Amino acid sequence: MADPFARAGLTLSREERARLAEPMRLLDGMLARLRAVAATEEPATIFPPPRPWA
Amino acid sequence: MGLIPTIAEAARAFAARTLSPVELTRSCLERVERCNATLHAFLALDPEGALTAARAAEGRWMRGEAKGPLDGIPIAHKDIIDVAGFPTTACSRVLAGMPAAPADAPIAARWRAAGAVCLGKLTTHEFAWGGPSFDLPTPPARNPWNPDHFTAGSSSGTAAAIASGMILGGTGSDTGGSIRGPAALCGLAGIKPSYGLVPRTGVLPLAWSLDHVGPLARTAEDCAILLSACAGPDPSDPASDPRPAPDLLSGLGEGVHGLRVGLPHAWLEGALPLTQATRQAIDRAADILRDLGALPCRIDLPPLQDLTDAGMVILLAEAFAIHAPWLRTRREDYGEILRERLSLGALLSAEDYLAAQRRRRALAAAIAEAMREVDLILTAAAVGEAPPIAAVDRWSGFKLPNLLLPFNLTGQPAISVAAGLGAGGLPVAIQLAGRPGEDALVLRAAHAYEIARGPLPLPPLLAG
Numbered sequence: 219m220a221d222p223f224a225r226a227g228l229t230l231s232r233e234e235r236a237r238l239a240e241p242m243r244l245l246d247g248m249l250a251r252l253r254a255v256a257a258t259e260e261p262a263t264i265f266p267p268p269r270p271w272a
Numbered sequence: 273m274g275l276i277p278t279i280a281e282a283a284r285a286f287a288a289r290t291l292s293p294v295e296l297t298r299s300c301l302e303r304v305e306r307c308n309a310t311l312h313a314f315l316a317l318d319p320e321g322a323l324t325a326a327r328a329a330e331g332r333w334m335r336g337e338a339k340g341p342l343d344g345i346p347i348a349h350k351d352i353i354d355v356a357g358f359p360t361t362a363c364s365r366v367l368a369g370m371p372a373a374p375a376d377a378p379i380a381a382r383w384r385a386a387g388a389v390c391l392g393k394l395t396t397h398e399f400a401w402g403g404p405s406f407d408l409p410t411p412p413a414r415n416p417w418n419p420d421h422f423t424a425g426s427s428s429g430t431a432a433a434i435a436s437g438m439i440l441g442g443t444g445s446d447t448g449g450s451i452r453g454p455a456a457l458c459g460l461a462g463i464k465p466s467y468g469l470v471p472r473t474g475v476l477p478l479a480w481s482l483d484h485v486g487p488l489a490r491t492a493e494d495c496a497i498l499l500s501a502c503a504g505p506d507p508s509d510p511a512s513d514p515r516p517a518p519d520l521l522s523g524l525g526e527g528v529h530g531l532r533v534g535l536p537h538a539w540l541e542g543a544l545p546l547t548q549a550t551r552q553a554i555d556r557a558a559d560i561l562r563d564l565g566a567l568p569c570r571i572d573l574p575p576l577q578d579l580t581d582a583g584m585v586i587l588l589a590e591a592f593a594i595h596a597p598w599l600r601t602r603r604e605d606y607g608e609i610l611r612e613r614l615s616l617g618a619l620l621s622a623e624d625y626l627a628a629q630r631r632r633r634a635l636a637a638a639i640a641e642a643m644r645e646v647d648l649i650l651t652a653a654a655v656g657e658a659p660p661i662a663a664v665d666r667w668s669g670f671k672l673p674n675l676l677l678p679f680n681l682t683g684q685p686a687i688s689v690a691a692g693l694g695a696g697g698l699p700v701a702i703q704l705a706g707r708p709g710e711d712a713l714v715l716r717a718a719h720a721y722e723i724a725r726g727p728l729p730l731p732p733l734l735a736g
Contacts, residue, residue, distance in 0.1 A: 226618035227600040244670040248581040256627035
């Protein structure tokens, strides 16, 4: 399914989609900058080692 | 003591029996009566409950059994925080008709146990993110310095109520600046504590890994009193720091001699359109701190835009995860601003979210490294004075770097402190941030700065 809003189960009106055009462009810019540096930071620690259980 | 006392002044007056908690509560309720129709700070009020609590506090002060400096102090809570007897609505139709909360959130319970007098619930941007919105069940709060102007958000009602003297302190939440922003634009102090210092149990979440709760008040000293009364472990909040809360009060007057204060020049030069008054406020703050014996210096921090990118993606992804079920089934119950902001979350992938979290760790490590050379970071808390509420750009958070969000990413304590008035007669503000866990140092420096800065005038609304 190409439409990410529909894939997420959201129904947006034509007006809402038009209003979101600029913020979508701004978000794309943020994501592009993030992706440009994301792969250089290893190791990733998504789940820190657990503390000993009581 | 001025027309509206600080918490510390009121407590001293209670002890000296020159002011009573009942008198103070009545005067606050009178200001609610006089100003709330203009400022829209309170959503729900409990005058009888407040006066009952004030009478009990008065009895304790008279018997020499006061619980501490918060005993008898009028406060109120942002309406994303559970307070027994009030529904928690987040100013949203999504939660309209909810029953009253059966119990206080820990932050409310701890203030109540310290004797604070709860007047009621305060306006927030919808679910602490959507505002200023004019299509919610209640209108947005207005700035007491000029009711045509914005309070910032999302703890908008809290800031408006304190600045207009309806209460002496109140709760806020801060996911990307929602305590510090309103404090800055309304001429107050507001601290985002270290991540985990104040439990978030009973508080509606916006973004789990960025959410903090804490106090706003007129001064850093009052923030220290309020934070001291609500900090500490809570087993119900997995992010709560299990260590006992630090002593935030006894060293408050020790000054800043010898403290190294870093000014991140790249954040102050070109990253944002800071007004002349804000630039002068930062220079003046550095001069004041130097005169007090601190050591201001330039430091290099990661670019503000990089921090904002990571923070906004994390905020959006986590907020979307929280709201997606309602967004699918009750879309029209949201105000337009929050509905559209949250919808952008559908555009994020797991790859995006994890990239942002990994970037966050690298950026936080870079700030930690920079703070090996300094004890505090001094920056602006807002670009300038509050804009007219009609001129607020709903997408500015995606357009401009954010001065406050970096410390939500790192979990550092950060306080916004009023720094005077700008060209338009509204407040400008500075921000001081410390290392995680060093909330006491941040409060101490802010307190020293405020004393040297001198008192601020009251908003014109109260002067007449």
